[in-house]
Amino acid sequence: MFETEIIRIPILPMHMVNAHLIRSEAGCILVDAGIPGSEHRIGKVLARHALTFRDIKLIIVTHAHTDHAGSAARLRALSGAPILAHRDDADFYSRKEPMTYCSTGWVGKLFFRTPIPHEPYEGFVPDIMMSNGDTTNLLDFGVDGVVRHTAGHTPGSIAVELASKDALVGDLIASGILIGGMAFLGRAIRPPFEDDPERVARELEHLVQRGAKRFYMGHGGPLEVPEVLRHAKLLSKIAAHCCSAGGCGHRSHRPSVPTRFRLCHPSVPETPVSSKQT
Numbered sequence: 394m395f396e397t398e399i400i401r402i403p404i405l406p407m408h409m410v411n412a413h414l415i416r417s418e419a420g421c422i423l424v425d426a427g428i429p430g431s432e433h434r435i436g437k438v439l440a441r442h443a444l445t446f447r448d449i450k451l452i453i454v455t456h457a458h459t460d461h462a463g464s465a466a467r468l469r470a471l472s473g474a475p476i477l478a479h480r481d482d483a484d485f486y487s488r489k490e491p492m493t494y495c496s497t498g499w500v501g502k503l504f505f506r507t508p509i510p511h512e513p514y515e516g517f518v519p520d521i522m523m524s525n526g527d528t529t530n531l532l533d534f535g536v537d538g539v540v541r542h543t544a545g546h547t548p549g550s551i552a553v554e555l556a557s558k559d560a561l562v563g564d565l566i567a568s569g570i571l572i573g574g575m576a577f578l579g580r581a582i583r584p585p586f587e588d589d590p591e592r593v594a595r596e597l598e599h600l601v602q603r604g605a606k607r608f609y610m611g612h613g614g615p616l617e618v619p620e621v622l623r624h625a626k627l628l629s630k631i632a633a634h635c636c637s638a639g640g641c642g643h644r645s646h647r648p649s650v651p652t653r654f655r656l657c658h659p660s661v662p663e664t665p666v667s668s669k670q671t
Contacts, residue, residue, distance in 0.1 A: 395417040395418060395419050395532075395535060395536060395537045396417060396418070396557075397415055397416065397417045397536055397537065397538075397555055397556075397557050397559070398415075398416045398417070399413055399414070399415055399416075399559055399561070399609060400413065400414040400415075400416055400438065400442065401413055401609070402414060402427070402434065402435055402438045403434065403438075404427035404428060404431050404434060404460065405428075405574075407574050407575045408569060408573070408574030408575065408578060408612070408613050408614065409569075409572060409573060409574040409575060409612060410427065410428070410460050410574075410611060410612060411425075411574075411609075411610070411611055411612070411613075411614070412424065412425040412426060412427050412431065412435065412461075412611075413425065413561055413609055414438065414439070414442075414444075414449075415536050415538075415553070415555070415561070416442070416444075417535050417536050417537075418535075419535030419536070420448070420450040420451075420534050420535025420536065421444060421448045421449050421450060421535070422449070422450060422451045422452075422453060422531065422534055422535075422536050422553075423435070423449050423451070423452045423453065423468065423472075423474070424453045424455065424553055424561045424563075425453070425454060425455055425461040425462075425563065425611060426452060426454060426461065426462055426463060426464040426465040426468050427460065427461070427463055427464050428459055428460050428463040428464070428509065428512055428514075429459070429463040429464055429467075429512050429513065429514045429515075430463075430464065431463060431464040432446075432464050432467050432468055432471060435464070435468065436471075446468070446471040446472040447472060447473065449468070449472040449474045450474055450534040450535055451474050451475060451477060451521075451531070451534040452465060452468055452469060452472070452474050452475070452476045452477065453476075453477045453478070453540060453551070453553060454476060454477070454478045454486070454519070455550055455551055455552065455561075455562070455563025455564070455611070456479075456482055456546055456547040456549060456550040456551070456563050456564060457478075457482040457485035457486050457492060457547060457549065458492065458494075458510070458547070458564070458586070459492075459509070459510060459511070459512045459513075459514050460509065460510075460611065461563060461564070461611060462478075462485075462486060462514060462517075463512060463514040464514070465486075465514075465517055466514070466515040466516070466517040467515065469517070469520075475519075475520035475521055476517060476519045476520050476521070477519060477520070477521040477523065477529060477540065477551075478519035478521075478522065478523070478549065478551070479522070479523045479524075479542055479548075479549035479550070479551050480522050480523060480524050480525075480549060481525070481542075481544065481547075481548035481549030482547055482548060482549025482550070483518070483519065483522065483549065485547075485549075486516060486517055486518070486519060487516045487517065487518055488516035489516075492510075494510055494585075494586040495586050495587060495588050496585065496586060497583040497584065497585060497586060497587045497590075498583070500571050500572060500585055501584075501585035501586050504572055504585045505585075505586075510586075523540065523542060523551060525542055526542070527541075527542065528540070528541055531553070536555070537555065537556040537557075538553055538554055538555035538556055538557075539553075539554050540552070540553050540554075541554060543562065543565055543596040543599075543600070544588075544589070544592055544596070545565065545587070545588060545589045545590070545591075545592035545593035545594075545595075545596050546563065546564045546565050546584065546586075546587055546588060546593060547588055548588065550563055550564070550565060551563070552565060552596075552600065554600065554603060554604075554605060558604055558605060558606035558607065559605070559606070559607045559608075559609065560600050560605035560607070560608050560609065561609045561610075562597075562600070562608055562609070562610055563610065563611050564584040564586075564587075564610065564611045564612065565593055565596060565597060565610070566581055566583075566584075566593070566597060566608060566610055566614075566616065566621060566624060567581070567582050567583065567584040567610055567611070567612040567613050567614075568580055568581050568582060568610065568612070568613030568614050568616055568620075569582065569612065569613035570582070572584070572585050572612055573610070573611070573612025573613035573614075574612055574613045578613050578614065579616065579617075579620060580620070581616055581620050581621060581623065581624035582613075582624075583628070584611070584612055590628040590629075590631045591628065591629060591631070593625075593628055594625040594626070594628035594629040595625075595629075597621055597622075597624070597625040597628075598622070598625050600621075601618055601621060601622060605618070606618055608621055
């Protein structure tokens with residue numbers, strides 16, 4: 394129906410942190426908002442393609458980590474576009490609840506000690522709030538595709554599936570080295586933080602089963618199907634870690650793991666909630 398182009402927006406260099414613009418002749422959708430202050434980088438990419446903030450018809454935030462949601466409120470004010478996100482991350486977006494980061498290994502533990510995961514961002518309430526089982530059609534925003542709930546990285550993670558067989562999956566998967574990007578972009582890795590690897594594996598497999606051929610992500614990428622399935626197979630074999638075993642403090646998890654085994658770190662809410670500005 395509408396031909397689409399996916400434009401990568403480098404939030405940090407060397408594919409370490411990406412946002413993406415889905416462009417069609419009928420409108421543009423921004424997928425993820427980067428760290429706080431990313432509106433300047435996003436504006437430069439828009440200008441390079443003869444676009445302005447007002448060409449953005451929708452802002453999709455795949456999950457509540459600061460490198461994806463950090464500039465959402467500001468971008469909404471600049472563009473007038475509504476924010477779409479999932480209810481299961483809503484308390485993190487509003488800063489009502491502290492964000493919890495479940496490390497996937499030593500890289501996540503070290504990354505947690507840097508300022509980036511803790512950068513304060515302006516809290517907001519999404520204008521379009523998805524719930525479990527919802528599918529949001531993007532045709533009203535000029536793009537032939539849908540948004541679905543793909544929990545696992547965080548409770549409210551979502552992904553975009555386009556008719557072009559492209560999928561924009563946030564942090565459901567990463568590629569490269571360390572936090573992602575930099576080198577070996579064709580090699581899938583786990584992102585620094587991940588709630589439930591078994592759930593992530595299922596969601597990646599479901600995306601492939603529904604026809605996704607190319608995967609665009611927040612760290613590294615893109616990836617093709619064989620590498621995504623290889624990664625999903627490995628994830629499905631990972632033993633339950635602190636979050637899926639109940640040691641992180643998430644309300645949805647069983648509080649059964651002794652404190653000395655907890656690898657998950659709560660952040661803190663810092664700023665008040667923003668209402669929509671146009």
